Amino acid sequence: MIIHPYQPYRFRNPFVRPSHHVIGLLLFLLPVTLTGSPPAFANDPELRSEGQVAQRAKAAWEQGTTDLALGILDQGIHDHPQALALHQLRGDMLATSRHTEAALESYETVLASIPTSLDVRWAKWSVLVRSGQVEDAVTELQRIAAIDPQNPLIHLRLARELRKLDRLEESLTSYQQAVELGPDMLNWRLAMARARFDILDYEGADRDVQFVLGQVSPGSPLEQSAKNLLTVFYGSTERGRRFAPMMSPDASPKQLKDWSMIRHDGYALFEAGRYQEAEPIYRQLLFLNPMDPLAKQHLGLILMNLGRCKEAISMIPKVSDLDPTDEDYTATVYRLGQCLVDLGRWEDAYIQFKILYEATVEFEKTTKEVELPPGIRVLDKKKLMRWLDKIRPHVPDLAKESDAEAGNGASLVEPVAPAVPTEAELAAKTIEKLGPQNTLDTAASLVGRDADFAWFRFVIPARKVMRDDSPTGAHDFIPLDPEISFPTTQQDIYLVFGLVTASYDEVPLAARCFKETAELKGAQTAVAQDHLIMSTNDQSGYFVLSRPTTGWTTGLYRCGLFAGEQTSAYTQVDEVRFRIVEAPRPS
Template sequence: MTGNLPIQEMRAVPTESIRFKGMNMKWLRSQLAAGIVLALSLTPHTVATATEDLSGLIAELNQAWQQGRSKDIADRFDEALRIVPNDYRVHKAYGDFLTANRRNQEALAAYRRAAELAPNALDVHWAMWSLFDRMGDQNRAILGLQEVARLDPENPLARLRLAKALRNVDRLEESADSFRRATELDPDHLAYRLPYARALYDVLRYEQARREVETVLARAPKASPEAAAAQNLLGLVRGDSSDKGRRAVTNQNIAIPGVDMAMRGKRWALTRDKAWQLMRAERHTEAEPALREVLAIMPEDYKIHYDLGLTLMELGRYEEAIAAFRAGIRVSRFGEWYPDSLYRIGLCQVKLGRWQEAVSRFERVLEIQNWQKEEGYGMTFPDVNAVQAALDDARRRISASETTAVVPAAELTIELMRPRSETDPAPALDSSMPLPEAIPLPTQVAPLEVGYAQGWFRQMIPARGVVQDDLPTGLQEFIPIAPTDTFAPDDPEIIIVFTLTSVPSDEIILNTRWMAERAERELSNTLIGTDTAMLTLNDKSGYVRLKRPQDGWPIGVYRVDFYLGDQVDAYTHTAEARFRVVAAAQTR
């Protein structure tokens, strides 16, 4: 019999099988190779020497089951594992086969055995992470990503993926630290600094978050996607939004010694509802004491301060109304009711004949009218036309003496204070590089993220291969094989396998643009290819792919932008994925 089967480890053969007196060792090795070929029953080969590697065998066996050429692959893997039990690659390949057939627990056992045999095999840990992620086991998926990051310590993309996974389970402080590590590994990749800034903001490290955004604004070219994305984030980190960060949620898990917090919360809710019902019925005289009772229970309830101000205005008690509005602003700073509270204070000043003070409040509202585009202010911002009309009327009524009057700085009231970024902006990193003006978002500039799934997608994984699994329900599932975020210049193709958060209710088209974000021989954000995926009612997952360029993949970082439908612009951008290409010697 002839064959061409590579064999690596003679030590893996059971001792009993070679204890034959007088047997020629060379003949034994040839017989063993022939036995494996017979067991695997693939195409004819010539007998290989014992020093050859098993990679050819594994590749051929993988190709056989991925192409569906054989129905007894599991038996063939069992035979290979019996003969060569201590080569981790066979266990890894078997785990891939089991994963593709949704035999998840058996696949985990195979991967774990591979990890025992080769603890530093990065491809094994990527495979385990991908399987845990598909199974929805977030905690073990995070452990898998932590191991990937440990084994590949110079890979910023692994740190970014880990940071997002930690963020999903509210481990925000650990997430921020992982983002920090990514920026340290690649400090010149400015897009990494933006999610890091958001992570810092969420753990209430406001000044650091602001510095990161302003670093991007100072370094990025004015018309670049990084600059546009940083400009969008600037309003948040400078304190101009009602969003104060995920760790800033008020009234949550508050404990006061000697106070029954559950009973306090119940009293607060019941009294608040009573006050609201009285306001709704325009029974303002009765509403006032109810509102004050709510504040006695929960003095940090800034919305009730605002409602009390409205009620006192209806009762004609304008000085008290101003005090109530100011108290609410003092509690919430620039919360969602700040613009309207400012406007109402101006109206109270008009009623009191203080025209100059009214003008300053109306002018401030018009100065921040762009805030109404933000989610937190859209429903609460006062009518700009009404504010402008009130301002014009107040200006006409100002006497000459009031026009020349100067209000001492010490008398500035709380409602006219600016976010710190308006009064004390951070300097640019270089005197020759001032901070740019506001940058409108071009329609061809997609918002920058960090290379993870979002919105439509539950999972998005770069991989070297993909298999299709037809589920009994009629749905199709595509499963990534050899997942990784690191490829070699000579890899024949790169695949992005994605899983949807839900089955589409109608046929959808996804267009992708493959960008060389920062790569050798290419300008930043150079388009290198496109691909399209069409999803129907039976699709819960899919993939896109790009073949290797003629001269190979340039070394660098790549981004794949996903767009919903045929139109490619910032408004149809739904997600993005990142991968990198390194020298072949650095891939493991």
């Protein structure tokens, strides 16, 4: 059972009632017999029209007698085989009764005649998602996007679902369509940048992030999100999901096996300084796998240590492509500088040693008050300066220009005594941390995450929700009339979800929803929100977004979903979006 604390008045929908009501008021979905219809309905004069059939079937359904409701519908379909509304209603009933395939057949009957029926396609998509037919659900979502191409949220949702299936190129296309329809949604553009990065379009990814940085105000949550994304792009831990650095694409299983067997031996010889023995092994490694970047770097160092500088330089990657956090980085740059001196390439050599000297000076500044762990290797600043002095006569102009730049930089920096914060300022900072947190920075990263979310298997917005009680005592909550577009006249909106695994304990969950454009500008007040407690072993539930007192206003809404007692950037585990559109005028 899920508990929605403090809000018993919200159960306006006849399909969901408070658990404290008498059991007769609960909607139990009993096992359904799909074959045979009660003969009493065959000659019932009340069932002659399609509308009367639907009305009576719904009444039986809402009373919990699903078998009776299906019997009424079967007779009505027999009498009115072209009544597509009855087929759709039958699909809805079967979808809530654990008869997945029969429900899909009913929906397909309607779609065969009306392929552009969005409400039926959303209902079919919902059944596919809940039943775990992920590929088919994505295909159905693509059909929905083709029917309603101007709805940006469909493209955004499709992009995320395709990403989960590792269909990254298709996912990027959907992100592009969403951003084109919502150019002001800068957080969507960050997700698109991540999608570009993952298919190795590094230039395009950087361009999208720089665009966002050029649009946001300094200090805004999105600015921090964009900068965080840049650290991913230019850091040392990721190269994008399509990046395969360890083996060439056409490597055979035997090559992979041979490569992995000798790699450790080569590295052990390299670490021991036995360079002549290591060289042939590293050449074999690169023959088996030309894309092994570490083997290239190590072979370059081996050749430099063997005095074969000209050959070594062709092996070493560009300094800009090396990882500064790698333990071999400084050794590589240092030896490269020495080789360039031996080859008389003075300008290049000066640049190498200058890079190391500046890095060493910066390291000393930042670790002045820090006790370094034993065994850590630190470059000798005096030795680097001797190399620079040796090279400087060969590049006087470059050295003079470099020294002038360093002098100008130093003159611009004036030591300023650190301001001691007052007691009032410290208290203000503490209070600020205790206040509501803007979770938009988390949202921007969530929208481009690599894996399925840890908590929710799916979250489906819907107009209604129904509870199905299985014979084992477990509860399953099922969305009815699923959608992501609701009219301004909509009362409550339900976010029906399924967890990846059953709840291990009484876990608090929460949903907080904002107008997305307002949230981008820093809004902290939620338009709608709900809290619930998942009981042990429950695997599905729903949030109720009650209609605001001022009514729903048109626009795009983003709901952050949270696990835990507090709602903050640290407890947000997923998100879902819907939009409010103008209600159609009565004709």
